[in-house]
Amino acid sequence: MRNIEPKQITEIIKNSVIKINYNLDNSLVKRLQEAKQNESKSLSKSILDDILKNQEIAKKGNVPLCQDTGVVVVFVEIGQKINILGDLETAINEGVRQGYKEGYLRKSIVDHPFKRTNTQDNTPAIIHQRLVPGNTLKFKIAAKGGGSENMSLVKMLTPAEGKEGVKKLVLDTIFNAGGKPCPPIIVGIGIGGNLEKSALLAKEALLRELDDSSDDSDIKQLEDDLYREINKLGVGPMGIGGDTTCLGVKINYFPMHIASLPVAINIQCHSSRHTEVTI
Amino acid sequence: MINLTTPITLEDIKRLKVGEKVLISGTIYTARDQAHIRLQNEENLKFDLEGAVIFYVGPTPARDNVALGASGPTSSYRMDDLAPNLMKRGLKLMIGKGDRSDKFIQEMINYQSVYLIATGGAGALLSSRIKKSRVIMYEDLGAEAIRELQVEEFPCFVAYDIYGNNIFKDNK
Numbered sequence: 001m002r003n004i005e006p007k008q009i010t011e012i013i014k015n016s017v018i019k020i021n022y023n024l025d026n027s028l029v030k031r032l033q034e035a036k037q038n039e040s041k042s043l044s045k046s047i048l049d050d051i052l053k054n055q056e057i058a059k060k061g062n063v064p065l066c067q068d069t070g071v072v073v074v075f076v077e078i079g080q081k082i083n084i085l086g087d088l089e090t091a092i093n094e095g096v097r098q099g100y101k102e103g104y105l106r107k108s109i110v111d112h113p114f115k116r117t118n119t120q121d122n123t124p125a126i127i128h129q130r131l132v133p134g135n136t137l138k139f140k141i142a143a144k145g146g147g148s149e150n151m152s153l154v155k156m157l158t159p160a161e162g163k164e165g166v167k168k169l170v171l172d173t174i175f176n177a178g179g180k181p182c183p184p185i186i187v188g189i190g191i192g193g194n195l196e197k198s199a200l201l202a203k204e205a206l207l208r209e210l211d212d213s214s215d216d217s218d219i220k221q222l223e224d225d226l227y228r229e230i231n232k233l234g235v236g237p238m239g240i241g242g243d244t245t246c247l248g249v250k251i252n253y254f255p256m257h258i259a260s261l262p263v264a265i266n267i268q269c270h271s272s273r274h275t276e277v278t279i
Numbered sequence: 280m281i282n283l284t285t286p287i288t289l290e291d292i293k294r295l296k297v298g299e300k301v302l303i304s305g306t307i308y309t310a311r312d313q314a315h316i317r318l319q320n321e322e323n324l325k326f327d328l329e330g331a332v333i334f335y336v337g338p339t340p341a342r343d344n345v346a347l348g349a350s351g352p353t354s355s356y357r358m359d360d361l362a363p364n365l366m367k368r369g370l371k372l373m374i375g376k377g378d379r380s381d382k383f384i385q386e387m388i389n390y391q392s393v394y395l396i397a398t399g400g401a402g403a404l405l406s407s408r409i410k411k412s413r414v415i416m417y418e419d420l421g422a423e424a425i426r427e428l429q430v431e432e433f434p435c436f437v438a439y440d441i442y443g444n445n446i447f448k449d450n451k
Contacts, residue, residue: 043298043436050398050434057403058349067338067349067402067422104348106339106422116313118421147354147376147399178447180354180377182399238399239377240298240436240446271400 002079002135004279006086006094009137012277013095013125016141017072018103020273021064024055027210028247028272035184035244044242048184051237051270066271069105070143072096072125075204081135089127097121108146128200140207142274148181148267154199157261166191166263167226173265174230174246179239182269186210186248187230190264191219193254202266205250207274214251223249247272282432286330287371295393295437297444302432307332307374309426311353314417315361325415326427329369335376337422338412339402347412347428349402352376355394359383366390374435378447388441395435396446408433 029052036048058065074092078084084091100107100122109123110116153173157165170189190201214220226249236242247270256262283291285305295301308326310318310333318324335355339348355375362373363386371392376399387394397405411429418424438446 047398050401050404054398054401054404057407062342063345063403063406064339064349065403066400067336067351068353069339069349104340104342106337106348108337108422120421150354178378179396179399180356182376238396240396240438269400 001081001083004082004084004137006084006091008279009084009088009091010095010098012139012279013072013074013092013141014099014102016139016275016277017096017099017105017143020141020143020275021069021103021105022058022061024065024271024273025210029055031210031247032184032270035247039237039243041236041242043240044237044244047237047240048244064103064105065273066145067106068108068145068147069100070145070273071109072122073142073144073203074125075128075130075140075207077130077132077138079134079136080131082137088129092125092127093123096123096125136278138276138278140204140274140276142207145269145271148185148269151177151181152202152264152266154195154262154264156195157263159259159261161261163222165261166222167229169263170226170265171229171233174267175233175235177267178235181267182271183235183239184237184244184247184270186268186272187226187246187250188266188268189249189251190266191251191253192256192262194256194260194262197254198262198264199266201252201254202264205252206266206268206272207276208250210248210272216253219251219253223251285332286327287332288330289391292371292391292393292441295440296442297437297440297446299437301395301435301437303332303372303435304431304433305429307334307428307430307433309334309336309338309428311335311337311423312357313420313423314425315358317417319361319364325425327369328365331370332372332374333365333370334374334428338406339422341412345406346409347406347426350406350409351402352397352399355379362386363390366392379439384439384445387439388443391441393437393441394439396438397433397435405433
């Protein structure tokens, strides 16, 4: 067994939430620069320019990228030979607490659907744990904003609706969301499993590298087709029209019941803040 | 490009047309979901709504060397049913992001107010145009408290004007 101290976990979460709220991935910045160059509408181009200037300012470490510094979502893969010397979820939440305080990040979590009292430290994080073979501990950490999450959904399609049904649902959802989720967006799609599995697949799809593709050829084709078709919708940066509506489409899938074709669409704003740490 | 100084007059409103860039200087107020709910029946208002500008934002905490942390707009549609009451009392400009309901647009035209959008997710960039900030109401709401901001050339675009134009439809 390999022992892990809870304070190591706290430190990883703390440093990660601060880092991602001030720095965008290079691959995303590059994609935004390309989008700006290819954007034909001048007002939309100026919005993409604002977004690029914004990340230049934020990476100096004084003001975060966005005022919505998100709810922290953590996927943890725990090697079976790992022995955590304390409570994992307590350690993660402590990292969130420290990171949101020291990083001057907004506390965006309320305690109850109707009482809505702020918890004051951005906890609790939303934590998904999985036990895997091996002796490593892997964290996939995201700070997910509320505006784009509000435009997300799960729909149970029938198997007969098939690929075309999935495409129509995705395109309709993105068109109807308009400027609300802060386009240009990244689209995470989960197909299969059941109700809750599809939502988890969609969320995890958003945590993939921006430049990767599905290793299943049918799914990769669907990612490419949707990327092209979403950008033809004309929603544009902030919904004001233009060539740039999405920066990436990521689809994860899982086997499902003979009766079902579950589809979850999780929308991510252009400020895609996530990272991965393995110890 | 149009430069506006607060408070906003009806003459200012008439000049604003969809798609135009607007730079606002002067005093503006922050208010989002919870503040809007409370303002509906508020009898002890701490600022003048006549000619006022409300910015839909919940900023991050400020470090010592800035007036306010990241301050980008939040989605405006959640305030659609709550805004008419404030426009009726003189509110002239709202700054947010995203499209709004047809009912809101009709009310906005009736009250001769205008809806502006700022670049969503550009919280660090927009923060640099905020020179002073102080909480004036609902401190218990934290990020959602009402703040009085002094801004210099705060950049926005006209999204809906009083002539019935709509940036989200006109550009598709």
